[in-house]
Amino acid sequence: MLFEIIEAAKEHLTNENHPCGECAICLYGFSDGDVFTKTECYHYFHSHCLARYIKNASFSESNEESNDGDSSEKK
Numbered sequence: 001m002l003f004e005i006i007e008a009a010k011e012h013l014t015n016e017n018h019p020c021g022e023c024a025i026c027l028y029g030f031s032d033g034d035v036f037t038k039t040e041c042y043h044y045f046h047s048h049c050l051a052r053y054i055k056n057a058s059f060s061e062s063n064e065e066s067n068d069g070d071s072s073e074k075k
Helices: 002-010 047-074
Strands: 036-038 044-046
Touching (some): 036 047, 044 047
Antiparallel strands (some): 036 044
């Protein structure tokens, strides 16, 4: 029974059908008309915040890889 309660709580949305709480990236709440994404681990994000985060993370990874290649050539 406890498991069912926990699962129901994970899916909790406000009466306006948007998540209660804040976007874990920008820390702003959700308003009417906001487009949001729910991850498999039940975190809610504004879709544009999550897209920007993923884009920046991918850019950072590619820069690290290219910098690693440059530093090995200089050794």
